[in-house]
Amino acid sequence: MVDVEQIYNDYKEHADFLTVYVREAHPADEWQMKSNVKDDVCYAQPKSLEQRVAIARDFTTRFKYPLPFGIDDMSNLADAAYSAWPERLYIIDETGRIAYRGGMGPFNYKPAEVRDWLASRYGVVKHETAPAPASAQPTTAPAAAAEPKK
């Protein structure tokens, strides 16, 4: 996410940004990775919107995530419409059409391609000030509704 935050900081004067939180990729009750345990990112797959919202809030709080944020509801319509899971990048142009469609993450998730698209329009922008480093420790206790577990 650091790459995306840097792109946001560099190009937010030219483009709008939106993060859309979709169903978990590696929840504790499904395909949990060792890295989730190492990074203390252990959540069960949300069964309700309240749980999904609680995890989204944990994420934005813990990483002081600056991008505008929306959450796919439990019908997963955004995921279905954009083939979003587990992660994917898009750019929609001013006419409402897809201008860039990234590949499926994690292997084809390439923020550099978004940066290139923006640079081709607005020139290379690279602000000196990097976004605040992501904290390794939660700043708040995980919300009870999220039922985090290891």
Added chain:
Amino acid sequence: MKRFFKWAACALAVLAVAAFVMLSFMAGSPKDVYGMVRYALPHIHRGNLKVGSDAPDVRLVALDGENRFHIRERTGARPLVIVFGSFT
């Protein structure tokens, strides 16, 4: 003929084991292969969106858990970069 099937079954078994070992190596562990097949494959879909397609409009939930807004409300004035993802 019976012998052919016997050899074919052996070859398939060897291929299956080789594929499992290779996937275990790529994914990290045998448990990850299970996770990939059980939880990832059912959710992977390429979809039909292409550059030039109309961007689908979807209603999203705001971080407060109460308000709703549409992706279309955020488009029009400037390009909109959308980052889809989750915490884990």
